[in-house]
Amino acid sequence: MNSTLLGIDALVKGYRLGQQFIEVLCGLSLHVAQGEMVAIMGPSGSGKTTLLNCICGIDAPQGGIVTIAGQVIDYNDEHARTLLRRKKIGQVFQFFNLIPTLTVAENVGLPLLIDRDIRHKDGKRVNEMLTLVGMSERRDHLPFQLSGGEMQLVSIARALVHGPDLLLADEPTGNVNPQVGRSIMRILRDTARREGSGVLMVTHSPEHAAWADRVCFLKEGIIASELVHKGQADAPAPIYARLLALGI
Ligand SMILES: Nc1ncnc2c1ncn2[C@@H]1O[C@H](COP(=O)(O)OP(=O)(O)OP(=O)(O)O)[C@@H](O)[C@H]1O
Numbered sequence: 001m002n003s004t005l006l007g008i009d010a011l012v013k014g015y016r017l018g019q020q021f022i023e024v025l026c027g028l029s030l031h032v033a034q035g036e037m038v039a040i041m042g043p044s045g046s047g048k049t050t051l052l053n054c055i056c057g058i059d060a061p062q063g064g065i066v067t068i069a070g071q072v073i074d075y076n077d078e079h080a081r082t083l084l085r086r087k088k089i090g091q092v093f094q095f096f097n098l099i100p101t102l103t104v105a106e107n108v109g110l111p112l113l114i115d116r117d118i119r120h121k122d123g124k125r126v127n128e129m130l131t132l133v134g135m136s137e138r139r140d141h142l143p144f145q146l147s148g149g150e151m152q153l154v155s156i157a158r159a160l161v162h163g164p165d166l167l168l169a170d171e172p173t174g175n176v177n178p179q180v181g182r183s184i185m186r187i188l189r190d191t192a193r194r195e196g197s198g199v200l201m202v203t204h205s206p207e208h209a210a211w212a213d214r215v216c217f218l219k220e221g222i223i224a225s226e227l228v229h230k231g232q233a234d235a236p237a238p239i240y241a242r243l244l245a246l247g248i
């Protein structure tokens with residue numbers, strides 16, 4: 001059994017609305033091992049993005065402990081959180097978040113530049129990543145010259161360029177056609193296998209969740225159910241069945 005890469009224990013996160021405190025995550029626990037790909041599914045508004053934001057330190061929970069690669073996140077230390085995010089985490093957002101004035105290659109190289117990573121110098125690492133996602137031909141394009149699927153592939157190259165321990169992906173296939181969706185799933189799964197990274201992906205699609213080793217169902221603030229699926233990409237039926245059983 002691989003060792004735990006991401007540990008989430010008893011996470012509590014809510015939002016204050018006037019006098020009221022609305023709890024979104026109610027003591028949620030979840031673990032991801034090295035080299036494991038885990039999918040999270042759950043209704044809209046169930047707290048999937050909130051969970052990812054707490055893991056990457058953009059948002060601070062009111063309770064619980066999050067550990068990444070052996071390091072406990074200190075939510076009171078903004079600087080430490082930023083460093084952790086830069087060095088250990090790669091993020092894929094639903095709406096790409098590419099910088100419109102930078103070329104594809106510049107966007108992909110940005111995490112290395114910001115982190116003063118020596119691999120930024122010769123551009124080799126960026127080229128490798130562009131090849132990995134099949135975007136080498138587009139390296140000098142600006143984001144507006146790309147299709148939605150191409151933008152998502154570029155944002156995946158950017159998320160992986162620094163070799164993160166943990167990849168967080170929020171609906172990475174939400175805006176792409178089925179063929180690109182499958183390419184993205186293959187890249188995420190191969191990254192987990194090859195690099196031993198942990199991959200935590202939010203998706204509404206049982207077809208895409210079927211690529212994961214494990215599917216976790218988020219409902220009413222906790223992981224209400226789990227399915228060990230072992231990456232059987234051609235067998236989404238048990239995932240549909242579980243969603244139905246849970247009323248998701
Ligand atoms: N900054 C905020 N202030 C108040 N409430 C918030 C805030 N951010 C999120 N929420 C609430 O928390 C709940 C969970 O939101 P979240 O975005 O995590 O859901 P989600 O599961 O990612 O949904 P979707 O599948 O639609 O992306 C929602 O009810 C949302 O309104």
Ligand SMILES: [Mg+2]
Nearest residue numbers: 048049050170
């Ligand atoms: Mg969301």
